[in-house]
Amino acid sequence: MRCRNGCASRASAAPSCSCVSRSGQPGSSHLTDWNWSSAWPAPAKLNLFLHVVGRRADGYHLLQTLFRFVDHGDVVHFSPRDDGEVVLATPIPGVPAESDLTVRAARLLQAESGSRHGVTISLEKRLPMGGGLGGGSSDAATVLLGLNHLWQLGFSRERLQALGLRLGADVPIFVYGRNAFAEGIGERFSPVDLPARWYVVLEPPVQVPTLDIFRSPALRRDTPAVAAHDWHPGFGANDLEPVATELHPVLAEYIGWLSGFTHARMTGSGACIFAEFERRSEAEAVLAQLPGGMRGWAAAGLAAHPLAALHTPLGAP
Numbered sequence: 607m608r609c610r611n612g613c614a615s616r617a618s619a620a621p622s623c624s625c626v627s628r629s630g631q632p633g634s635s636h637l638t639d640w641n642w643s644s645a646w647p648a649p650a651k652l653n654l655f656l657h658v659v660g661r662r663a664d665g666y667h668l669l670q671t672l673f674r675f676v677d678h679g680d681v682v683h684f685s686p687r688d689d690g691e692v693v694l695a696t697p698i699p700g701v702p703a704e705s706d707l708t709v710r711a712a713r714l715l716q717a718e719s720g721s722r723h724g725v726t727i728s729l730e731k732r733l734p735m736g737g738g739l740g741g742g743s744s745d746a747a748t749v750l751l752g753l754n755h756l757w758q759l760g761f762s763r764e765r766l767q768a769l770g771l772r773l774g775a776d777v778p779i780f781v782y783g784r785n786a787f788a789e790g791i792g793e794r795f796s797p798v799d800l801p802a803r804w805y806v807v808l809e810p811p812v813q814v815p816t817l818d819i820f821r822s823p824a825l826r827r828d829t830p831a832v833a834a835h836d837w838h839p840g841f842g843a844n845d846l847e848p849v850a851t852e853l854h855p856v857l858a859e860y861i862g863w864l865s866g867f868t869h870a871r872m873t874g875s876g877a878c879i880f881a882e883f884e885r886r887s888e889a890e891a892v893l894a895q896l897p898g899g900m901r902g903w904a905a906a907g908l909a910a911h912p913l914a915a916l917h918t919p920l921g922a923p
Contacts, residue, residue, distance in 0.1 A: 656671040662791075
């Protein structure tokens with residue numbers, strides 16, 4: 607099956623974004639399977655809920671959220687270089703190469719390790735910018751995980767997470783590699799086992815700058831804190847959603863359409879909208895009714911990041 611914008615949807619029989627590992631099971635892989643010729647997955651994430659529970663003195667917002675990886679995302683390719691340079695072969699229009707998170711991630715690894723290895727990075731972009739799916743952060747995490755493996759640096763998961771936090775608040779969850787309840791500014795994780803589910807994700811034709819949301823005086827910043835075990839399907843809300851829909855009314859239209867089938871909400875700071883379904887057939891049936899002009903896809907929830915097995919044991923350098 608194909609999504610309504612013409613690309614292969616996650617309802618197709620063969621995954622098109624390489625988020626299923628070589629073993630054929632989402633979220634698992636063998637270390638020997640990953641090499642320079644591999645297509646390295648950078649899956650999307652969904653925030654099943656997102657609460658703003660406070661604000662630090664330095665202006666950072668304190669969050670609670672539940673991250674879930676899904677089997678749809680970007681793909682990263684690496685080619686070794688012997689000149690020590692980091693080159694992005696597929697620059698994103700409007701984003702200088704020096705500012706691209708993948709380039710910054712590779713150079714950060716070089717600086718931290720003293721490595722003289724170089725790399726050419728190529729991206730197959732499937733996730734929209736400003737969509738709340740973590741596309742750029744996921745790409746950066748895949749670079750950290752992939753080059754740590756290919757360059758044989760031996761950095762631990764904890765060290766890679768710390769490096770990821772220097773790149774952006776969402777990078778550490780992709781390095782962590784598990785569906786998780788997150789707190790703080792989004793960097794403290796407790797693993798959560800989630801049931802097998804399918805998701806329909808809609809891509810409204812807008813980008814929602816995260817800073818616009820968090821700077822809004824209308825943003826609620828005092829939602830009572832919860833515990834990981836409080837979560838259940840449909841739990842909570844996305845506290846950023848009311849601000850985003852006020853700034854971009856089209857988001858409310860997408861939420862309204864998808865809510866005609868089941869509960870729908872925004873992921874992250876937007877703009878993407880999602881809904882959860884127990885069965886693939888249910889997600890496919892909804893996607894088949896997508897109105898002309900709406901862009902969307904279906905994806906299975908993952909038990910873990912496809913590169914989770916690449917982690918060096920905790921306690922390594």
